[in-house]
Amino acid sequence: MAEVRIGLVGAGWMGKAHTNAFVNAQLLFGSEFGKPVFEVVADVNMDLVKQASRQLGYARYTDNWKEVVADPNVDVVDIATPNAFHYEVAKAALEHDKHVYCEKPLTLSAEQSKELAELAKQKGVVNYVGYNNVMNPATAYIRELVASGKLGTIVRFSGTYDQDMLLDALLPITWRHINKYSGSGALGDLGSHLFSVSQVILGDIKRVNALSKIVIEKRQKQAGSSELVDVENDDLIVITAEYENGAIGTFGTSRIAAGRKNYLSYEIQGTLGSVYYSLESLNEVHVYFTSDESRDRGFRKVFLGPDHAGFSALNPASGIAIGFNDIKILEVNQLLSAITKGTDYVCDFNFGWKIDRTISAILMSAAEKRWVDVL
Template sequence: MMKSLKIGLIGTGYMGKAHAIAYRNAMAAFGIPHDQLECEMLAEVDEDLAKQKAREFGFKRATGDWKALVQDPDVDLVDICAPNFLHKEMALAAIAAGKHVYSEKPLALNAEDAKEMTQAAEQAGVKTSVGFNYIKNPTLQFAKELIDRGDIGEPVHFRGVFNEDYLADASLPFSWRLQQEYAGSGALNDLASHLVNLAIHLVAPITSVCADLKVVYKLRPLAGDSQKTGQVENDDQAHMMVRFANGAQGTLEASRIAWGRKNGLSFEITGTKGSLVFDQETLSELSLFMAGDDPQTQGFKRILVGPEHPDYQAFCVSAGHGLGFNDIKAVEVRDLYEGIVNNKPLWPDFRAATQVNIILDKVVESHANNAWVDVEQYDGEHK
């Protein structure tokens, strides 16, 4: 067994901070010794910012050059929390240096890049993990158990929504997130990628899609000069119909301009014996309807997740107290640690994330052709 897993974190924005918190929380929640999961080195765009964030996040060392972090002999795992367009270069450099890689989603800007990254990692024999963290929620782990053991019968329909309002204000300035060169697609990459991963995880592989994309606010003011505008190049809204390998149907939609939705990830799964309903904004609750219940008292049952459910007890011994987003990331880090230190399979890895990228590319193709398109299966199954 490896003596310790030493982390090198690139990027300290929204997700970089979430990852830093998750390392600390995972040690406390799951009893991982502090000398076996070490926050070794942090990289940012310049030395001063890197040193400041290293002090705040509890990393031993800092650098203004991410390439130095990748090459550092004391870094075992490179954790990529940089903008989308940098994922490929950073991951390939880390793999070439023999490092394990933990990357935020989407893995790449397109499927071809994702395939290249996956092939490089597999040839090098390094472990990979991608931050589709919502599936690590104890509530969704329990939902997966209910589906797998047949409590709601065979899934026949999945309806998923992931709406947020972080760009709902048309006066918000133009940024890299609105440019295909740097972000790829818009709400599709940023939000719908989670839905796609979730649908595959809970229902079955997606075999075909029919999609529609829309840019609602085509121009946005430039930062620092509101008299000038930038052309928005990617989607504000994404809608798709999907077909699953098990015969189920589905609809998925995502928006980054949906006023009032803060973390509006929700889904409903209809089965032949019941239904499941989930809302990420109440992430420790699950609604379950069972067709076999007494008709006089039949209805959706509100389940408050507690210590009887997967991974919850590591955080709290009392039901109904609820968990949060950073707790879910801690579960993800626990899985990452065990996968590398104990040589256990990791999921979702680069291969599974590549399947998501394939589907997102097919969504763009479907929209362009105004037609259903078939989806290639890149063997993104659980291992």
């Protein structure tokens, strides 16, 4: 039962969420692997990192992430910074032969992600991208429905990931609006989650066509400041696509979608059945089978439960709701299991690259207003 020693880079929302997930994964799956050891946390914001280290229980803190990746007492480097820093930190961590757990999207470009995926493979370390929705028991269930053939040949995926967190035009600019920190707008931030789910269920995407829009063109530099700066990336983007397997895809994502809170929502239509799902109603999967008797046929509202992979570690019975943080626990369990026991996992850097190349092709399509192949 090996201990796993963690070095965290980035002590914001996700840094905190990861740390809690490490603790809970050990609580729930503790017989399987040892206690997480919180070695060191880094954040450029010194005040924040000091306070975070105390509250989250890290032994040491620093404002220099390079100390973390070089620390001999660190087994896994956990990267929870804004997107732009993922590449640099992950690369350095890999070069120090660390396991790497990196938030999504992996990097800002298909090229960078490809490079990291290859380096990770060469190093033979665990390389995990935080696409937590892949670990949602709903996703596991839907994957099985599709893989088993119960829905027939899949002909269509339609999905959107909409939020309205950034709808208020008076909210000041954030790193998410500036390309050098984020790479893209709603697309990389939210859309990448949608692609992770879509691709884990249906496989790779072949060609894309996109239409992108900045709705709130300028924002305050800081709250209350009269200086305005440009929003550089998509508030809203819509995409049509062809999958390698011949299915048709439509995707959308918006960070300014009035009324939509966490609307990662999609429908998959096959020749024998369909399924739809929304993350806003996290515990409910709707599935339809043409094989049901005609009179009684309808979408079934299935509550997540012990029949769906991952659930039973969290709650003993269907209908007892799980939440966002529970899914992050399942993700960290996968990671810890891979580190301590060498088990398989889906969201490796190669998978991260497959999302990022979809995003890269979409950005090119939106810029050039034409179909672009995903390469």
